[in-house]
Amino acid sequence: EVQLVQSGAEVKKPGESLKISCKGSGYKFTNYWVGWVRQMPGKGLEWMGIIYPNDSDTTYSPSFQGQVTISADKSLTTAYLQWKSLKVSDTALYYCTRCYGFEGEFDYWGQGTLVTVSS
């Protein structure tokens, strides 16, 4: 069974750093891209970026370029999304997704990680 299991909810202060994770199982992790999607409270879905774990080829949405870093460790079948300095406006639910081929549909989603940034 394909699963993407994300790390738990986080509460952080502005300026703090954070790295959340997404562990893939039930499929060949290096054959699929892993994308990240943001959903701000009560809002829609926004694509942030995507990584190919086999070689760590990464593409970012222009809206998120320079704001976050996406990485992956294929030996752990895990992808990551990290911030160096969180802002209150980073408060959101973050989903990881699986995608076969660059520019494909997102066929599996993680359960989401809620990140709350508040002073």
Next chain:
Amino acid sequence: DIQMTQSPSTLSASVGDRVTITCRASQSFSRWLAWYQQKPGQAPKLLIYEASTLQSGVPSRFSGSGSGTEFTLTISSLQAEDFATYYCQQYNSYWTFGQGTKVEI
């Protein structure tokens, strides 16, 4: 960037109704469009990809059509479990979601 605009933003319907949601793209492309369903407190779920291909396990009352700049999602007979928010997504050039359509009673 390709922008996606869904209509309506909210749709009030009853069980058994035929429901159609439209997604318009700012640029034309062939079939690289997906539809997702999201229920409160849950992750989105893929319903349709390549504009009209039903994802495995998705009931046949869901269908998709369109190409170019206009795409539609149709639910032929709305069921209680279909009340949710629906998003279109283009993946012709990177990925962009529509703003969502909430289907409510």
